[in-house]
Amino acid sequence: MRDGMLEGKFLQTLQAEIPLPQFSNLRMYEERLPLNVAGVYRTLQDMSCFNLREDINTR
16 A cells, blocks of 8 residues: 555555455455545554655545
8 A cells, every 4th residue: 555655556546456355354344444544544654754745646
């Protein structure tokens, strides 16, 4: 996730690229995966300087 953010990838791109197959047996995996990726994305933005960097696009 962090590396993707540093590469300037948008949240929607990361949601499509991060499969986490080790958790695919969990109930509602498909429905919740994008939400979980978004939560980690927001946490990384909030707890870091990602949103202050002009050289990357984070949304």
